Amino acid sequence: MHADDFSLQSLIRTETAGAAFVFDGTPVSRAEFSQKVEQTAAWLAAQGIGKGDVVAVWLVNRIEWIALLFAAARLGAVVAAVNTRYRSAELAHLLKVSSARLMVVEAAFRSIDFAAILADVAKAEVPALQKLAVVGADVIPAHWPCVRFDAFEKPCPPRPPAESDVDLPVLLYTTSGTTKGPKLVAHSQRTLSTHAVSIAEALTLSPQRHSLLAMLPFCGTFGMTSLLAFLAAGVTIHVLDAFEAAPALTILSEHRITHAFGSDEMFRRILALTDAPRPLPKAEVFGFAAFQPGWRELAAEAEARGVPLFGLYGSSEVQALFSIGRAGDAFAERIEGGGWPMSPQARVRVRDTETGSLAPHGVSGEIEISAPSRFLGYFHNPEATRDAITADGFFRTGDIGRLRGDGSFVYETRAGDAMxxxxxxxxxxxxxxxxxxxxxxxxxxxxxxxxxxxxxxxxxxxxxxxxxxxxxxxxxxxxxxxxxxxxxxxxxxxxxxxxxxxxxxxxxxxxxxxxxxxxxxxxxxxx
The missing domain is CATH 3.30.300.30 (ANL, C-terminal domain)
Structure with a gap:
């Protein structure tokens, strides 16, 4: 990535040999992906999508998802990421708050009946939505007109001029709110691409030596951030459309994957499927978020079997993989949430929740973060944005933790009542x-x-x-x-x-x- 180029397009290293992605055994080269982005940008433009327009993406992990994000960036449009586990109330809220004009949706996936969920969303609830684009079918039963998402079936069009403002919103994540419905966290090409490059450099990723299993959903920052970072590094990314332990284990072992990120429960399920003493000999960094009891015991078992787990920290507002443990850390410290910020420009401080003053090392308080990965704000919600950012530009995370004193920090728990x-x-x-x-x-x-x-x-x-x-x-x-x-x-x-x-x-x-x-x-x- 050039020092003055913060576009998503700059992350596609077309000069790098090997596949950019592997979906269900099918490789997609970087040149092929670039062509799909151009086709998708032309397709979106033909649907009337332009600068500032919002496209909701309700898809599992597939190449169309990533192409839509990069294509939206080219047009100055915005992608609102929809969790495939959402149901009607959550979907209606996201569509309403984002003012999405177009939604790209799966025809069907496993047990998820997208059409039935959509049927429970009244048109009056989401007045901005004009049409649906269906992946995998010509049409699904819906209140809205449907078109087929056939961007990849069309010849590659002339290259449209790229939107030059890399500080416009380009991707919206959902995050928990204090009232009904989540807020939408807005990121720009600059915040996404600079953080991706910081991760690639901090982990010293090499296209020749490393590979990633992408088993987290692209609709969340955990899945998307790791994807963009390894794309920036020119590393081959093997993708699961949705997590299942058995195919994850197969890809990890057969393709000798070096890096993977997920929850403690995901790694627990993978390791439970094999009795091999060292099932993944090429594993280098498996970053995990601890959501369940017994995560320390899991990390110890994984360590004994040659699978090194690393604690990390992130949020939609500062992006996932904001920080991670280091190989040189003591085991007990390496597996704690928190770790070392990926970006050398990131700053972490802790504020005493009782006194309101900054806390010294070792004293717990609310974690505050300033970093290039910090979000632009909450979409269409300036009041919530003002409440979340300090006068000097630090994000109030709502998380409790402490500084270690060596440049790293420990995440301890979530403040308040969020679950x-x-x-x-x-x-x-x-x-x-x-x-x-x-x-x-x-x-x-x-x-x-x-x-x-x-x-x-x-x-x-x-x-x-x-x-x-x-x-x-x-x-x-x-x-x-x-x-x-x-x-x-x-x-x-x-x-x-x-x-x-x-x-x-x-x-x-x-x-x-x-x-x-x-x-x-x-x-x-x-x-």
Whole structure:
């Protein structure tokens, strides 16, 4: 990448030998990918997409996903990444907040019925959406006109002029909010490409020696950031359309993969499939995010079997792989969340949550970050952006951690009440609002608990006191939520209560979530 070129296009090293991507055994060279980008840019332009227009992408990991992002960058358009696990309420919120004009959607994938989910989204909820482009079919049943996404079937058009402003929004990630529905985190070509190059340099990636298994969804920063970094390094990237442990293990072993990134649960499932003492002899850096209990034991087992796990840190706002442990760190420190920032320009500090002053090394507080990878802001939400950024440009992460004193830091926990479910950060208010929209529900509170080794949520519901109305049934509430929300957000238990435990503080009456968690644990134990 040239020092003055921060475009996504600069990450495609066409002079590098070997495949850029391998999808289901089919290689795609860098030259072929560049051609697909040009075809896709021309196709988007033919659909009326231009500078500032938003295209929602609701696809599994496929070459079309990446081509759409790079093509949007060429046109000055914006891609809104849609989680394939989203259901109607989440999809409608994203489409409304992003004002997406076009959505590129899968015809079908495994058990996901995209058409049925779309059928539950009213046209009035998303007035900006004009049409759907379907991958894998000519049309799907929908309220909107459909076209086939056939960009790759058309001859390569003349090269359109590229949008030169690399600081415009180009990619929107979703992140948890404090109320119903996530905020949209806006990144530019500059923030994406500079961070990709920083990772490639920090990990000293080599096209001749290294390879990546991309097993995380492109719709999130964890999957997309690792993809862009290894593309920038000229490294061959093997892609899973969606994670499954068995094909992941096959690719890791047969193609002698050196790098992979995922959750602790993903690596746990992969290692459980083989009894080999050293199943992946070429493994160099397997970065993991710890979302489940027992991650330290997993890391120790992996280490004993020659699979080196590295703790890391990131967020949609500063991008995934913001930092990572180093090979020279002591094992116990290397596997902790946090580590060393990838960019030499990144700055991490910790603010004492009690005093508001900066905390010294070793003292826990809220992590604040300034870095080239920092987001532009929350899309169409200047108030939330102002709240998230300090006067001197640091992002208030909402995470608790401490500085080590050697340039690295430790992530300890999430501040506030946000829950980590299914590998995703979820605001309780999002689930609570859906529950409160159900007939017979007056109020609801949701907390996270450890259920059989997995983080799950439990809901407490106050029934409506209306004589003519039947009290709600837990089974009916669960069924409704399954239609409206991703599976990992559906409560494992719903308990009815007459009131929530509260405390009367100087700032008003507050619900005691700690008490609710204890109540949830006690009730589950009594079952």
């Amino acid at each position: 980590r479910l299914g590998g995703f950060l979820v605001a309780p208010g999002e689930i609570e609002d859906e529950l409160k929209s159900c007939p017979g529900v007056a109020d609801a509170q949701v907390v996270a608990v450890d259920l059989k080794g997995q983080a799950r949520c439990v809901a407490f519901v106050i029934p409506a006191q209306e004589p003519q109305q039947e009290p709600p049934q837990p089974e009916a509430l669960v069924a409704r939520l399954r239609e409206r929300l991703a599976g990992y957000k559906v409560p494992a238990r719903i308990y009815f209560v007459g009131a929530f435990p509260v405390t009367d503080s100087a700032n008003g009456i507050k619900i005691q979530r700690t008490r609710l968690r204890a109540m949830a644990v006690d009730r589950i134990a009594s079952e």
